[in-house]
Amino acid sequence: MIAALLLLAYATTVGVVGVRLLRRPWSTRAPRAAILGWQVVSTSVVLAILLAAVALALPFLPMRFSLAYLLGAHTITVVEHYETPLGILPGVASLGIAALCAAMLAATTACTYWRTARVRRSQRDALLLVGSPHPDGFTVIDHAVPVAYCLPGGSGTVVLSTAALEILTDRERELVLGHEHRHLRARHHLALAYADALTRTFPWVPLFTAAHEQVTVLLEMTADDAASGVEDRRVLAKALVALSTGVRPEAALAASDTAALQRVRRLTATPSPPRRGAGLLVGVASVVALSVPVGLALAPAIEAATRDCCSLTAPPARA
Incomplete structure (x- = not known):
């Protein structure tokens, strides 16, 4: 549950801070870099919210077995790290909301595309x-x-x-x-x-x-x-x-x-003199912004795999 809360907090923070940073005067001096920044920030927020829903629902999703196998951890240990005090209810609700939002986005995109294509x-x-x-x-x-x-x-x-x-x-x-x-x-x-x-x-x-x-x-x-x-x-x-x-x-x-x-x-x-470092800075920030949600979502599973690994390699206790 902690991973989901961190992902939601990350989405909120990026949404607020990103707008303030990208509205600054530098964006008009490097418009291409600023466009990339707006797209990455928007995508990062969407990704974080979807991963939060998956993290809450992971204890009953089939992908829990694949994730445990990929990280070399026990499935039960991975599930324990993603469980919530309320059971599966938060996972079911969040997954339903995420699926509804994804369906709305897909429907809106398709309708807008066909309407625009028809007009053109x-x-x-x-x-x-x-x-x-x-x-x-x-x-x-x-x-x-x-x-x-x-x-x-x-x-x-x-x-x-x-x-x-x-x-x-x-x-x-x-x-x-x-x-x-x-x-x-x-x-x-x-x-x-x-x-x-x-x-x-x-x-x-x-x-x-x-x-x-x-x-x-x-x-x-x-x-x-x-x-x-x-x-x-x-x-x-x-x-x-x-x-x-x-x-x-x-x-x-x-x-x-x-x-x-x-x-x-x-x-x-x-x-104004061109800021050659703006593109590189935005590129690095883009990679970080898209990587952090994935890292937060996988953090509990990685911790579970680390604990399993430590428990398997620990020497037996002396009598």
Whole structure:
């Protein structure tokens, strides 16, 4: 039971501390590392809660035999280390809740995926009717509002309106296209889908809500950085301002309508020196964050195996 309590305490602590650490200014200077951080923290919390349920239910799960065999311990000793004073009731209840939550997450993910795929397919079909291909590899739609966005799926589709082509210079257009192509190449829609599924399934968890909001903005910043060098940042910022009146269609990724003001200020500010250690630090922290729940869940079984080993190797007592 102690393992389950420690796992729940770990999930709570990581959920609170992780949000505070990842909301700090460093995240906008290293958006890719920050996106990884949000994903790992969210995954670590989910993993810890699922393992807590398994730890409570382990005394009556068939996997107790495999775990004991794997660690070279007696099954009875392993079960004793996971038993609760209330018997199997906490295990049954926690396993049922965990299974329900997992089913809700799977159902939400599947429904969102099929709905989004249907919307994007409908939009691509509409583009075949109202859009015209451009020699530079994007689709042009006749629209009085400046719009630039991309539709993931297959090889992806980048769309610019005629109004956008009129107000953007050649260099600005190249940067906007680079921004959209970065979304498609890096499959940013998958990161958004993961954060969106957690938020829709567990809207009462502040961590998942914050992760969805921050990942949405950080993905745009990542695309900004990939599309522009140091000398082009102000040019891209000018293009974002020019496109700020446009609105992207549902299920599309757009260059201008997500945290546009924050991104323009970031692009026009004096570039901060890159923090090369941020990625490495986040990588190490990610490994630790995902390893700790597994270690806490296995700690009682490892202790049981150690005691069995010590009892077998201890010398016989003298008469």
